[in-house]
Amino acid sequence: MTIACADPWAACQDYLATTCWCHEDVPQPDVNRRYALVLWTFAECLAAQTILEIGIGPTAASGCTFLHHLAQRPHGHLLSVDIDPTLPLPVYRALAVQCGVAWTVIHGDSLEVAVPLSPGAVDLLYIDGNHDAVHAEGDLLKFLPYLRPGGYLLIDDFPPQKGLGLGRPAIDAMIPGHLHLAHAVPHGNGRLVWQRPL
Ligand SMILES: C[S@@+](CC[C@H](N)C(=O)[O-])C[C@H]1O[C@@H](n2cnc3c(N)ncnc32)[C@H](O)[C@@H]1O
Numbered sequence: 001m002t003i004a005c006a007d008p009w010a011a012c013q014d015y016l017a018t019t020c021w022c023h024e025d026v027p028q029p030d031v032n033r034r035y036a037l038v039l040w041t042f043a044e045c046l047a048a049q050t051i052l053e054i055g056i057g058p059t060a061a062s063g064c065t066f067l068h069h070l071a072q073r074p075h076g077h078l079l080s081v082d083i084d085p086t087l088p089l090p091v092y093r094a095l096a097v098q099c100g101v102a103w104t105v106i107h108g109d110s111l112e113v114a115v116p117l118s119p120g121a122v123d124l125l126y127i128d129g130n131h132d133a134v135h136a137e138g139d140l141l142k143f144l145p146y147l148r149p150g151g152y153l154l155i156d157d158f159p160p161q162k163g164l165g166l167g168r169p170a171i172d173a174m175i176p177g178h179l180h181l182a183h184a185v186p187h188g189n190g191r192l193v194w195q196r197p198l
Contacts, residue, residue: 012068048123055129071099128156137165158192
């Protein structure tokens, strides 16, 4: 770890507020903090060392949250897939270097690219790429086998507004007992959370 800080979550929040979200037209600090806190909490409670992320985004908020978490781990490795070859922006690549975290970036359509991982190698899988029905179904089917027993799956913007492909019963059968953390309680889309049984 090359970032020395007494409170890595506080450092992460400061970074997100001043680097990732500082250009927002409508500041929404509480929403942003909750967005990052969910990711942080699940990564921390697993002491995740290998994280696979689908969808980097122009402000790389999830990636930067994971980098701050992984900076506290001796073998932290973030793998991210994005169709946009300009992502992550250089400022976020620099953060990975500063954190001493290996960041493998794979460019291409998530349904077509190969990821250099063995099945069961991932502690935390975060899916936040294309939210159309084909990818909602396809990303889950393709990347779920990489999640280790006991690892966490998180899907952003679930259920996706453009549909689920497989449909809800099939999803429920694949990942039985998943939680839905709604952005607007008690309904509305939000985060799907599931832990692969040990
Ligand atoms: C909602 S943003 C991700 C936000 C990011 N997780 C964050 O916290 O800032 C979605 C990202 O998915 C990428 N994306 C869209 N379609 C994709 C596809 N078919 N394959 C891979 N990435 C895709 C976009 O380029 C974009 O960067």
